[in-house]
Amino acid sequence: MMSSRTWLPAIVLLSLASHPALAAETKQPTWGGTGYPEEWKQLTPAERGYKLLTQKAYLPPDFDQETFDNTWKNWPEPLRSEAEKATPDERRRMAFSRYGLTPRPDDPTKPLQYVVDSAGNWTMNCFACHGGKLSGTTIPGLPNRRFALQTLTEDTFAAKLELGKAPSRMDLGSVFVPLGATNGSTNAVMFGVVLMHFRDADLNIHEDRGIPKMVHHDMDAPAWWNFKFKDYLYIDGFAGKGHRGLMQFMLVKQNGPERFRNWEEEFRDVFAFIASIEAPKFPGKIDQPLADRGAVVFQKNCAECHGTYGDKPSYPERNIPIDDIGTDRVRYDALTPAHRKAYGESWFTDYAKLPNIDAPEGYVAPPLHGIWASAPYLHNGSVPTLWHLLRPAERPVVWKGAEDDYDHERVGLKVEVLPQLPDYARRGAARREYFSTKSFGKSAAGHDYPAKLTEAQREAVLEYLKTL
Known part of the structure; x- marks a missing residue:
């Protein structure tokens, strides 16, 4: 109610x-057609x-x-x-x-x-x-x-x-449906849940269905240059990768099932574009001897989940049980096995021809190409720099990122760190400029593995991550 x-x-x-x-005041939109200019x-x-x-x-x-x-x-x-x-x-x-x-x-x-x-x-x-x-x-x-x-x-x-x-x-x-409680992250998962709820497997619309139960939470967007290395999509890795899956954002009422079929070939091209993106190179100076030492530490402590890089790259796409990774589990619980199953049996997977995991164990450890550029970190964007990611006990409780100021030293966002939200930022647009790890779905806990490293090892790994 x-x-x-x-x-x-x-x-x-x-x-x-x-x-x-x-x-009558709204201009007639120029959308809904098929095809593209001949010169394309x-x-x-x-x-x-x-x-x-x-x-x-x-x-x-x-x-x-x-x-x-x-x-x-x-x-x-x-x-x-x-x-x-x-x-x-x-x-x-x-x-x-x-x-x-x-x-x-x-x-x-x-x-x-x-x-x-x-x-x-x-x-x-x-x-x-x-x-x-x-x-x-x-x-x-x-x-x-x-x-x-x-x-x-x-x-x-x-x-x-x-x-x-x-x-x-x-x-x-x-x-x-709230759109996003913090700038830079959105409630995208629930957008998909509510829109897919009103579709059957063929994407026909059923307006008589009631509003589904939703667990609103924000997600940080992944870097597209890692798309080519994955076989499965999303942080829980439940959906086999395919061009149709890229079309989920179109599930508004105005797009009937025929439009998805008419536009499918165009999304093969969109798929090709995303797969063509390369990670940017770190723009600053790299201490190569230190990075080389970091590569050894990384290989012993991180590669099992995040893969190897260099001449013989590998990526295991390993799903880590939610209780082992220890990061915020709201996203994991919000998308239920029933949600995943409905997607896996739909047109988006060509009716289960693509693999689908209804009940994944936890979150997938992502590939780390261009990791230096893709701050903030963790699936909910709760950690502003790699320096903080490698030091779980020192992650800020509340932080605000500068508009366009990159922290080359700590590798990530240059941020203002606060013990709590300032009084003027308790609501509205001002509130959304701040990230509070005390908020629902925004915990910066978990991924504590770097805590066992020495300070020298953490510094070396940080330098190595700049090279990826």
């Missing part, structure tokens, strides 16, 4: 969405996959350009006054900073995280979570540690109300 606090906003939003005068056929599948993700919308639009350009009017002070005095370009940069958006490498006038069509509609794509910035450089495939989906949705919805525009699926959905 929903409380009045939940259903009253829902009624308001649904009423607005159905109002004919407001609905000359590209490699990987090149085509990138263009499809950045230039083709697979969902209804979230908002339009006018809405985005007016979000600043609802910002808190003194940011709002600064935006009012700024030029349009300066205001755009301020908005990108607030919401964790980055310019596309091939077109800096557009965000990597959204498809912006000729009518000015903005539609989220996969880079919202899997396209970030490091030392001022946008890197497709890098986890976007600053994406502020909840804040962006709240601000664009407020702008729509002022402009007389109808709310989007994201606005309506956020009433029932």
Whole structure:
């Protein structure tokens, strides 16, 4: 049973969405078609996959350009006054900073995280979570540690109300499903649970099904350059890897089962693009003798789970029992065997032709290519640097990352560490700028194995990890 606090906003939003005068204000979206420009056929599948993700919308639009350009009017002070005095370009940069958006490498006038069509509609794509910035450089495939989906949705919805525009699926959905409690992480697993709940194995929609039980929690996005080394997807490694599985984000009501089949070939190209991404090289100086000593320590203590690197690489894709790894188990418990089984018998796996594990033991130890770049660490993004990961007793309780300041010494995010949340950051957008390991699903405990190493060994392993 929903409380009045939940259903009253829902009624308001649904009423607005159905109002004919407001609905008329929304530009007609240019999405839903099949195929792509003829000249794209000359590209490699990987090149085509990138263009499809950045230039083709697979969902209804979230908002339009006018809405985005007016979000600043609802910002808190003194940011709002600064935006009012700024030029349009300066205001755009301020908005990108607030919401964790980055310019596309091939077109800096557009965000990597959204498809912006000729009518000015903005539609989220996969880079919202899997396209970030490091030392001022946008890197497709890098986890976007600053994406502020909840804040962006709240601000664009407020702008729509002022402009007389109808709310989007994201606005309506956020009433029932929180989008993310901390910038840089999202409630993506529950997005999938609730959307898949209303589909059968053929992806037909069943609107008569009740709202499923959900355990809301945030997840950190994995780096895409490790995709090629895996046979199974997700932190619990339950789903065999395939191009259809990449299409789960499309499970909104507006996409019927025929659209998945019509777009399947395009996602073979998206699969090829993700598999083509290479991990970036560490940009700083590496103490090679120290790294060599670290390689020996790593081989003896870490390779059994995380694999080997260099001339003869290997990756065991080992699933560690949840009680052994000891990291936050909310994600493990939130996705039930029934959820995994339903996915494993669906069109996404070609009706069980791909392997599926209904009840995995725990979490999979990921490959560590480019680990230096993919902070924060652990599946929930609770540990800001590799230095902290190697020192379990010294992991911060509350921390806030700088916008674009990389810590070359500790290898990870340059952070402000606090014993508790400051008073001004107890709620709303300010709260989401801070990571509190005391919050549900956000514990930094577990993966205590480095505690048995000496300080010299930890320093050596840290240097070695820069080389991967």
